[in-house]
Amino acid sequence: MSDTHRGVDHALAYxxxxxxxxxxxxxxxxxxxxxxxxxxxxxxxxxAQRKPRTTAA
Numbered sequence: 001m002s003d004t005h006r007g008v009d010h011a012l013a014y015x016x017x018x019x020x021x022x023x024x025x026x027x028x029x030x031x032x033x034x035x036x037x038x039x040x041x042x043x044x045x046x047x048a049q050r051k052p053r054t055t056a057a
Contacts, residue, residue, distance in 0.1 A: 033041070
């Protein structure tokens with residue numbers, strides 16, 4: 001085996017498919033969140049990080 005082929009990852013031999021066109025915005029920018037929405041998101045994030053998840057048995 002030659003040095004040029006050593007260490008080549010063959011899984012990366014083909015390029016990635018192009019990103020979905022849905023990922024690109026073609027219009028107005030998203031509306032900024034209101035202070036109330038920001039506070040609610042912060043509270044929910046805090047709860048989600050603190051509260052242990054319960055698993056259904």
